[in-house]
Amino acid sequence: MQKSVAEIFQTRRDKRINDFSRKQQEVYSSIPGFSQLERDMNLARASKDEETLVRLVKEREQALTSAGFPNDYLESQFFCTVCEDTGNLEDGSECVCMKRARYQAAAKLSNMEKLCGENFESWDFSVMPEGDQRDGSKKLYSICEEYAECIPCGKLRNLVIVGGTGLGKSYALHAIGNRVLERGVSVRLINAPRFFAAEMERIRGGQDENAALYNVELLLIDDLGAEPANSSVAADSLFALFDHRTCEGRFTCAASNLSPGEIAQRYGARITSRLMDASCSKVLSLSGKDLRLTSRR
Ligand SMILES: [Zn+2]
Structure with a gap:
């Protein structure tokens, strides 16, 4: 089970306190009179006797180093020395270490932990051949970025990206996911074959791995249509998922090698009407050659 961000910070604080007690015991048992020295220091500090305090601080350092301990032992x-592991700054804002911990926890849950490099900032138009295909990549970029920026408040709930393999559809999905994760919104990425394999597992009485997909703010489904075609389970499960998400006003972005017509034919009107309803959805068709075959790298 993954640790929550609060648990991570609590563990850091507990570790520091435990480490300190252990080191303190170690020093007390190897330097006779050390605890008395510290008590005297506290007294000097309380009575604001600076002269004595300075002398005792030196004595304490000497005692540590001559017993073989570092003087800052x-x-x-x-x-994190900035927030001293509280996660907050003095002005009440979040420390950067807290933001990072939150992002990492969310990325792990989203299945996107290893995909953080696939983002809008690293999107490279030059890998596409000049002309229609590069223009298509630019259009894809701007539509995807606008979509990502408007989650969770935008009117455009669903984005369906269709086109042949190697046109950057998966990259686009990952870039959207990363942008949304950065803002602390929940995301899950799954590919359709994995979704349907998990559905079969659930029906057989196993774990319901897909339960988390129902309420996540942004669901990214890659390779829609790559699952076995002859399964009625497939259509029923997908309908239940999209129906729930539509009612809850969640955001879904899917990528598929199928054309919009093939999607409609394969999944039927009830699914298509939810995923591609013109009032809240956009379908983006990419054309061109496989990037993996034309790429110069
Ligand atoms: Zn910090």
Whole structure:
């Protein structure tokens, strides 16, 4: 089970306290009089006796180093020195370490942990041949970025990207996912064969791996249509998923090698009407040659 961000911060604080107690015991048992020295220091500090305090601080350092300890052995070792592992800054805003922890936790849950490099910032138009295909890539970029920017408030709920293999559909999905994750919105990525394999598992009484897909704010489905075609389970499960998500106003972005007509034929009107309803959906058709065959790299 994955740790929550709060648990990660609690673990860091607990570790620091445990480490400190262990080191303190170690020092107390190897330097006689050390605990008395610290008590005297506290007294000097409380009575604002600077002169004595300075002398005792030096004595304490000497005691540590002559016993073979580093002189900062009993200093707190924070994971993050900026917020001292509280996750918050003095002005009440979040520390960058907290933002990073949140992003990492969300990326792990989203199945996108290893895909953080596939983002809008690294989107490279030059891998596409000049002309229609590069223009198509630019259009794809701008539509996808606008879609991602408007989640979770935008009117455009569904984006369906269709076209042959190697035109950058999966990359586009990952770029959308990463942009949305950065803003702290929940995302899940799944490919259609995996979705249907998990459905079969659930029907056989196994784990319901797909349960998390119903309420996630943004669902990314790659390779729609790559699952076995002859399954009525497939259509029923997909309908249940899209129907629920439509009612809840969630966002779904799918990529498919099938044409819009083939999608309609394969999944039927009830699914198509939810995924591709013109009032809240956009279908983007890409044309061109397989990037993996034409790429110069
Ligand atoms: Zn911090």
